[in-house]
Amino acid sequence: MRRNHGRRPRAAAVVADGHRLDHSQLAERAWSVANGLKNLGVRPGDTVAILCGNGTFSAETILGAITAGAIAAPLNWRWSAAELEHGLNDSQARVVLADGEFAPVARQLVESGRTAGVKALVAEGDQYDRFLGPATPPELRLDPAKPxxxxxxxxTTGASKGVLLSHTNVMANAFDEIIDTDMEPDDITLLIAPMYHSASLLCWFMPHLVIGACSVFMRRFDEEHAATLIESERVTNGFFIPNMVRRMVISGAWERRRTSSFKRLYVGGATFRLPDKEAVRAVLPSTRIYYQYGLTEAGPIVTRLRPEDMFKPELDGSIGQEMLLNDVSIQDEDGSDLPDSVPGEICVRGPNVMIGYFNRPEATAAAFRNGWLRTGDVASRRDGYFMFHDRLKDVIKTGGENVYSAEVEQALYTHPSVAEAAVMGVASAQWDEEVRAIVALKPGARVTERALQDHCRARLAGYKVPKRILFVPLDRIPVNPSGKIMKRELKEQNLWADAAVLG
Structure with missing residues (x-):
C-alpha cells in the first residue's frame, strides 16, 4: 500500500457500487482503520472480525486490520446467527467491524452477551467515521511469519475451522498468481466471490493490490450486471466458478455486451470440462482461460492449467501443474511418493501453506505429514500434469470396486443438456453402495434417465454408471461461494425415498 501510495497514487484501486478509491485514498483509508483499531486497544495478534459484503468497506477494513498487526477475520455473511456466534467466539474476536447490511445481526449477538470476548462493535456510518484514526501509516514493525x-x-464437510495464513503465506500466493497467471499493473479485475473466500481475497484482490492494479467489486452475482460491469469498467479479467460460467453462457449476457477488454477468464472450485470451455470460446473467442485448483489451507492455490494447454483433449480434466513456489506430491496412505498414473492423495508444501488451524493443534497435526499438507483430494500425475479424480471422502465403494464420484460427474457434464450434477453413494444391500446422481438440466433441455445412463455407459465402465438419476430444478442444487456443490446439504434433503445416503 505504501508503495502504491507513492508510485500510483491516482491509479484506480477499488470500484464498488459507484464509489471509487485510487491507491492513495485506499492506503489512507486503511491507515485510518489501523489507527482506529489501535485507539480501541487492538494489539498485534488480536483478532478483528469483519462482517460485510464486497465493496470499499471490505477492502479498507481487511487491509486496515492487517496493517495494525491484527489478524483480519472476514466472516461468512451467509452464516446463520448460531454459526456467526460460533465464528466470533471461535476466532476470539476482540473487535467487530460491520457494514450497514450486516451490523444489526452482529449487534444483536454482541448485546446478548453470547460473544463475551468482543469488546467493541463498530458499524458502518457515523460510528465508523468517528472510529477512524489519522490517515498516516502506523508506527509498527510486522513479523512476516505472524498471522x-x-x-x-x-x-462442505462439517464445522468450520479458522485457517491461519501468515504475511509470508499471503505474499507467496500473490507472487504465484502474478507470475503464473500473467497479471499486469494495468489490469482491472472483477471480484464476484465474497472476500471471506480465499480465492477472492488472496488470489485476485491481494495480487492486484501488490502490482497496483484495480479491483471492481460485485456484492452479489447477477449475469447481466457482471457483463455490464465488464463493458462499462473495461474489465480485463475475472474469476468465475463453473456454475457462474454456465449461467453466463446460458443467459447470453456475454454476447449482449461489448467484452473486447476481457482478456483472461479464471475458473476454479469445481469441474470444468471441455464442453464448458468450448462454450466459452464460442462467445469469448479472444479470451484466454486459466483453471486453478487449491484449498484455503494451501494459501490457497496449488496448481494451474494455462491457456496453451486448455483445449488439449488429453488434458481434459487436468488441474495442470504446480504453481511456481509449490512442491506437489502424489502420496499413498503411508506418505510414499506414487509413480505416474497411480492415484493417491495430493500433498503440497511451500511458503504459501498455512500456519495451521486456530487453536486446533490436533486438527493441525492431522492435516500435515512429514511437512506436507494433506489436501484430502485424489489425483494422479501424467507427463508432468495432475489429473484430478475426487475427494477422498467421496470415493464410492460398490461391489468391491472404487468409483470416483468426480469421474462420473465429469462424464455427465459432457452431455449438452446437463447444467449441474452431483454423484454420491447410497446404501445398498446388493452393492454395499450404489452409484446415484442428482442432475439439473439447462433451461428448456429434455433428456431421460435412460439416455443419460447410456451417455455415461459409452464413457465409463458399467459399474460406474449411475443406477438411478434424479432430476431436480437448478435452484435445488446448493452451491457454496467457492463453486463446490454442497453434497452434505443434498444428502440432508432426503431426496432418495428408498435408501439412506451414506456419509
Missing part, C-alpha cells in the same frame, strides 16, 4: 488473516473453511 495476517484467518479464513474459515469446512463448509
Amino acid at each position: 495476517a488473516v484467518m479464513l474459515y473453511t469446512g463448509g
Whole structure:
C-alpha cells in the first residue's frame, strides 16, 4: 500500500457500487482503520472480525486490520446467527467491524452477551467515521511469519475451522498468481466471490493490490450486471466458478455486451470440462482461460492449467501443474511418493501453506505429514500434469470396486443438456453402495434417465454408471461461494425415498 501510495497514487484501486478509491485514498483509508483499531486497544495478534459484503468497506477494513498487526477475520455473511456466534467466539474476536447490511445481526449477538470476548462493535456510518484514526501509516514493525488473516473453511464437510495464513503465506500466493497467471499493473479485475473466500481475497484482490492494479467489486452475482460491469469498467479479467460460467453462457449476457477488454477468464472450485470451455470460446473467442485448483489451507492455490494447454483433449480434466513456489506430491496412505498414473492423495508444501488451524493443534497435526499438507483430494500425475479424480471422502465403494464420484460427474457434464450434477453413494444391500446422481438440466433441455445412463455407459465402465438419476430444478442444487456443490446439504434433503445416503 505504501508503495502504491507513492508510485500510483491516482491509479484506480477499488470500484464498488459507484464509489471509487485510487491507491492513495485506499492506503489512507486503511491507515485510518489501523489507527482506529489501535485507539480501541487492538494489539498485534488480536483478532478483528469483519462482517460485510464486497465493496470499499471490505477492502479498507481487511487491509486496515492487517496493517495494525491484527489478524483480519472476514466472516461468512451467509452464516446463520448460531454459526456467526460460533465464528466470533471461535476466532476470539476482540473487535467487530460491520457494514450497514450486516451490523444489526452482529449487534444483536454482541448485546446478548453470547460473544463475551468482543469488546467493541463498530458499524458502518457515523460510528465508523468517528472510529477512524489519522490517515498516516502506523508506527509498527510486522513479523512476516505472524498471522495476517484467518479464513474459515469446512463448509462442505462439517464445522468450520479458522485457517491461519501468515504475511509470508499471503505474499507467496500473490507472487504465484502474478507470475503464473500473467497479471499486469494495468489490469482491472472483477471480484464476484465474497472476500471471506480465499480465492477472492488472496488470489485476485491481494495480487492486484501488490502490482497496483484495480479491483471492481460485485456484492452479489447477477449475469447481466457482471457483463455490464465488464463493458462499462473495461474489465480485463475475472474469476468465475463453473456454475457462474454456465449461467453466463446460458443467459447470453456475454454476447449482449461489448467484452473486447476481457482478456483472461479464471475458473476454479469445481469441474470444468471441455464442453464448458468450448462454450466459452464460442462467445469469448479472444479470451484466454486459466483453471486453478487449491484449498484455503494451501494459501490457497496449488496448481494451474494455462491457456496453451486448455483445449488439449488429453488434458481434459487436468488441474495442470504446480504453481511456481509449490512442491506437489502424489502420496499413498503411508506418505510414499506414487509413480505416474497411480492415484493417491495430493500433498503440497511451500511458503504459501498455512500456519495451521486456530487453536486446533490436533486438527493441525492431522492435516500435515512429514511437512506436507494433506489436501484430502485424489489425483494422479501424467507427463508432468495432475489429473484430478475426487475427494477422498467421496470415493464410492460398490461391489468391491472404487468409483470416483468426480469421474462420473465429469462424464455427465459432457452431455449438452446437463447444467449441474452431483454423484454420491447410497446404501445398498446388493452393492454395499450404489452409484446415484442428482442432475439439473439447462433451461428448456429434455433428456431421460435412460439416455443419460447410456451417455455415461459409452464413457465409463458399467459399474460406474449411475443406477438411478434424479432430476431436480437448478435452484435445488446448493452451491457454496467457492463453486463446490454442497453434497452434505443434498444428502440432508432426503431426496432418495428408498435408501439412506451414506456419509
